[in-house]
Amino acid sequence: MNLRKKAVLAAGTLLRRDFRAIAGAFGGGERGGLAVLNDRLVKARRLLPEYDAACAAALKGSGALASMEDFRRLPLMGRAELAAYSGRGALASLKSGGTGSAGHVETRLDTGAVAARYAALLAVLETAGWRMGDKTAALHPREYAFFENLPARLAAGKFGGALFEFFQQYLLYRLVHNRKNVYYGGGIFSSPEAALALAEAAASERPVLLITRPDALMAVLRALRGRALPGFDRLKAVLTVGTALGDTVRAEAQERLGAEAFNMYASTELGYVALSCPRSNGWLHADQAGHILERAGDGELVCTDLDNALAPVLRYRTGDIGELAEGACACGTRGPLLKFRGRKDRFTDAAGGRLYEAELIDRVFGTGLPFFQLDAASSSILLPPGAGEKEAAAVREALGLLPGAYGAVGAGNLKISASGKFCFLP
Structure with a gap:
């Protein structure tokens, strides 16, 4: 274990006792089952009067869950419930929903939830073969650039959010993780030259790990067809998150870049929910320690985040369509498996x-x-x-x-x- 990782684990343990267990393996750490669910439910009902009334009707007046069967009777949450949370105490308020029809919504996280998410991220990265300090290139749209967003943040009085983002991007990821952000514009989807320039910029960092959205990965792979590969000589893995990843894209990334391709199902509202492995054939291993995944009758994925104690997210309608299965993966891991198909209203x-x-x-x-x-x-x-x-x-x-x-x-x-x-x- 290198000194960077030792320092990170020591600091994380000060924020959350089970930090090492969560960071040790994806899906690691024990959250406490029904006791934790009841704690989250009490908090949600206290903060959301309309949700409280719906819970009272669903549980026939009971104030607590006696079983998982009771849990599955709880009303589903949506963006309206998340938007209704208010008050102080959040270490981070993360904005999401910019691509959805319902507009923006903020997910509020306390110190324990932020620490849990960061620990889970470390587990994701290490599953992909990365080790603390390995060079990483992360492809991001220009819309995510810190200094492009800074004036709007400051004008809105979001000083704490700006400070948190600066710490995350430039101190934690850049200095500790050794990660370089490579930004691109929407032109990569209409101009092969722009996509090729993005590939060359990423390759010039000589990364061990490449983090990207599936859409940008598609643009890069298409631009590289019939061309000499631009120097991804140290690349071990590609990690995608953000939109659906087709099996054909995953296969071409492995063949063309000579690296394993990992796909992650995650969101601002829920954190890191599921992760593929090299032998899962397009399915993703669900984080059964920190999340509860369900599938509604219409195929929509419903998810509970067990780590958010400040603004609990219980049986949340994700707006995504997917499949769930139970069984053993070829890698030997047993547990729930997820296959993400796309947004529910986009077909x-x-x-x-x-x-x-x-x-x-x-x-x-x-x-x-x-x-x-x-x-x-x-x-x-x-x-x-x-x-x-x-x-x-x-x-x-x-x-x-x-x-x-x-x-x-x-x-x-x-x-x-x-x-x-x-x-x-x-």
Whole structure:
């Protein structure tokens, strides 16, 4: 164990007694079962009067959970409940929801929850083969750049948030972790040259680990096709998080970059929920110590974060569609497995059935088609500059779109979200 890691573990243990257990392995640490759930439930009911009334009806007047069956009777939470939390005591208030229809919502975390999330991040990174101090390149949209956001933060009086972000990005990640952020603009999805420049900038850092969103990874891999690989000579792993990762993208990343590809299911509201392994065949191992994952009748993923004591997140509707399974992975790990398909409200109907983002990616990523988007609002296929009806017809054929669907074509106007995300189904 190197000195950096020893110092981090010692500091983390001062903030949370089980820090080492959580950081030791993904899904590690024991949170306390029903006792913790009851503690979180009492806090949520005290802070949220409408939720309290719904719980009273669901539990038939009982104030506590006697079993997991009782837990599964609790009403589902959504963004409205998270937005209703207020008061002091948060070490960090993390904004999310910028790409969702319901707008922004803040997730409030106390010191213990922040420490638990950081410990879980260490476990994720070490599972991917990283060791404290190994060079890491992290690809981020320009929208995430600290100094681009600083004026707005200060104007809004978010001085504590600005200080926390500076500490995280420049002191913890940059100095302690040895991580360099490489920023990109939305042009990487319409310009192969811009995507190639991003790949070269990342490779110039000679990283052991590459952290990226799946959309940026797709752009980089497409730009590298037919070209000499730009110097990822030390790369051991690629870690993706943020949107759906198709199996075809994962396979090409492993073959093209010569590194294992890990996919993580995580969110600002819930933290690090699930992580793939090299032998899980696209499935992700759920963090069964810190989270409870369920699947609603319509396929929506529902998740509970056991670490958030300040603003409890119980049976939260994620807005994501996925599959859950129980069993043993080929790596030998037993427990719940997750496969993330995409956002619940973003799909298209095709001849073979409904397609969410992950299935759509698998149908088109291996082709020579440019990046495109199926815009339901205008029933059109959005394409980058230089593409037109020929490419749109190829998209319709590749996806097996229903006759008459997406008949119009819009060129040069791909939609990039406020947080810099590209999705085929915006």
